Amino acid sequence: MKLIVVSAGLNSPSATRLLADRLTAATLRGADAEPEVIELRDLATEIAQHLVTGFPPARLAAALDAVAAADGLIAVTPVFAASYSGLFKSFFDLIDKDALTGKPVLLGATGGTARHSLVTEHALRPLFTHLRALTLPTAVYAASQDWGQEGLAQRILRAGAELARFMTPPTHDTTPTHDTTPDLGTAPDLGTAAAIAPRSPTGAITSVDPAGGFEVVPFAQRLAALSVD
Known part of the structure; x- marks a missing residue:
């Protein structure tokens, strides 16, 4: 299975990438998947070119194809003006309208204050619902004061377990639990x-x-x- 992680952090290192890495580690505890991280800061020029020309450069095309082919997706953005970043939104504006249909997506966001903790619900979740993705029940927001706190670690583990469960295909036991063959030799009641x-x-x-x-x-x-x- 393929796990794609999209991080829209602008700095290196960044809190956004740190949260993305921790969500990835939590997911891999329950899913046998191959992770691949897409750093949008490295694709900023290509994203702008695609928006203007309508043609994606090779690196951006590969990133878009990877997202479309993923079995699961982790998408993390920093908060700007109480919403997702413009770079984050521009990248997902370029995703094919059917590429995320039914795909499990774990949402994450980082910010400087806890006042923006609902950004995952009023901004991120509607965006991915519009793309017909399967957004997981637990989304993770990390404010500056949350790092090192037990509550954030628990939310990360719970969200990762949810994504792993949705990525793992169910196993079907085809062995019949009882004999369903009709007895033709018995007189009817x-x-x-x-x-x-x-x-x-x-x-x-x-x-x-x-x-x-x-x-x-x-x-x-x-x-x-x-x-x-």
Whole structure:
């Protein structure tokens, strides 16, 4: 399986890349996948060229193809003006409209203050919902004061476990749990047979034969037996 990690951090090193790396490590604890990190800061010029010309340079085309072919995606952005960064949005504007359909995506964001902790819900989740991706229930926001705190570590582990679970294909046990082969040698239960006794195409009512079969009795004969002289 292929795990693609998109980091939109602008510095090197950056808190955004640190969060992306920790989310990747948490995911790999439960999924046997090959990770690949795409640093958008290295593709900024190519992204701008593609937006202007409509043609992606080779490195950007490879990155877009990798995202489309991924079995799972981790997308992490720094917060600018209470939303995702322009570089992050520009990259995903170039993704084919069907490339992320049904793909599990783990959302992450970093910021200087806890006041922006809902950016994953009011900005990131709507963006990936529009792209028809499967956004995981747990998104991770890391403010500056969160690093080293147990709460952030727990959220990272929970989010990684969710992505690993959605990336791992389910195993189906084809061994039957009980014998479903009908027993053709056993006489039918008369109570059941009577309950499901069919009607003939002419409207005749069938009754159960004690010998083990069905006896067709014409409707007119049944009606005559009920009539009073």
